[in-house]
Amino acid sequence: MLKIVVCIKQVPMVSELPWNPKTGTLKRELAEGMMNPACAHALEAALQIKNRQKAGITAISMGPPMAEEVLYEAVAMGADRGVLLTDPALAGADTFATSYTLARTIEKLCPGFDLVLCGSYTSDSETAQVGPQIAEELDIPAAAYVEQFEVKGRKVRMQRVSDNFLEIMEMKLPGLVTIMPRSYAPRYPSIGGLDEAFGRPRIKVLKAADIGLDLNQIGRNGSPTRIINVYSPTAAKKNVILKGTAKKVVDEIFERYGEKISRAMGKDLKKL
């Protein structure tokens, strides 16, 4: 049986996020959550493997207690079980600490795993760093930004577009793949699946101590980066107001910002 782990993050659905200026972290507990879209595609990819061969799917998430919701959703979609790692000590983790935490959780809960799937990036932070860093922690081969892949025996064959190159890649299992939110449109949880998820709960909720995590390597303590200031990009703007005929304002735009426009569009512009 193929042992598959899917890492899932709950991300805020709303765009305005409550920010705690004192601790420099996000009050995630106040934002309504959903399954990160790329993670949902990763889960769908796992489910499609399970349609074709014997496989067990464990969905793992790290987050506040409310992140349990996305694990119920995962089980309702067809995952065999969910593991939520939630602990105040995990708060404020950057990708370095997060990847340590998830890697140790995968090792502890899924010893002998074959395939780890992650979304390529999350809609809230978009760093795309956690997947490759989990692979480093687990010391397994990995490919990021994969659009389609196939498991054949002990090999994975993957296709991706990387900087205008279409690449076909292969690696042996165990390995990690990060999935682009493109080719594996996630299914809806079925009514039966929902009954299953809520009727016979298969969600484990664990704390840092349950995994035996090193407290110096998790949460804010384990994070090399520090957010020292946060501001709204709109507040920083110096607003220039242009008025007049269309021709006049357009000439002024080219005169003042022509170079900026030229750089962004990648073509030279003449000065008239």
Added chain:
Amino acid sequence: MSQTNRSIWVFADYRNYFQNRVTLQLLAKANDLAPALKAEVCAVVFGYEVDEYVAEYIAHGAHRVLVVEDASLKQYSVEKYTILMQNLAGEYRPEIILIGATSFGREFAPRVAKRLGTGLTADCIGLEITEDGNLLQIAPSFGGNLIAEIITPQHRPQMATVRPGTFQEIPHDNSLRGDVVRLPIPPKLPKDRLQLVAYERQPAREQRLEEASVVVCGGRGMGSKAKFKKVFELAQLLSGEVGATRPIVYAGWVNEDALIGQAGKNIKPQILFSFGISGAIQHTAALAGADFIIAVNKNPNATMMKMADVAVVADAGQVCAALIKGLKERIQTKADYAD
């Protein structure tokens, strides 16, 4: 290079045009940062037959170029390059490593950061040196709704990725001089576990709205479906992408995949042109990654106008048409270069 010299490293990403450009742009930014740290700027090149790039980097401000050249490095390999970078950074201890946020760079950088036990900030839009000598990494955060200023106070090197086009390169200058340090490839570099089976250069792929460096966005203020076609024409001239608000999508003036905002896309262009958009939060929340906004609206008090860098108080359709005309007059053609 003596190992006590402070240095700022730029990873040489040269595989195609944009990667080459981002490397030059990062060399320019590294030159901005270097005086405050009394550091030198160093390009780090892995590959085979790379002399052409080495010369280019020196002409664009690299004081030193570290080169590991070997036939086995001809293809980009995230595994081999990670090991090489880990070894070199361990030996030379750079203060800062800057990496272009290309697909390759964004896969390579987090691995290097993990190996070096240090932090990494993705997609920085600004880099500065703080008074106490830390690299201030300015990056959009939380879905682009906020800008975060990040430091890596206790770990070195400090690492950041930067999207192509964020900084401006120093013009090519053949009189610039730099040292080239050729380093041997380690004798026992492990075989790649991730094998590249086949690859093919793609014709420039349809540019995705989320990645576009120019976006032209239209709202109800454009007036009609017919007038909205100007938005497409302008976007094409600017080599950009078209975006729209929800009412426009509902009205069928554009396809749903152009929707910017809630249930649609977040964008992060270098320049956003916004025509006839009032600026409901469902739309504006997706624009925080935009570096520079030029908004056109008859109503100077519209939210979109308040959050714009340049607010043009005028009819959106007329200004859009005038911009098209202005661009057609200004875009350099081959004939212009021949002069």
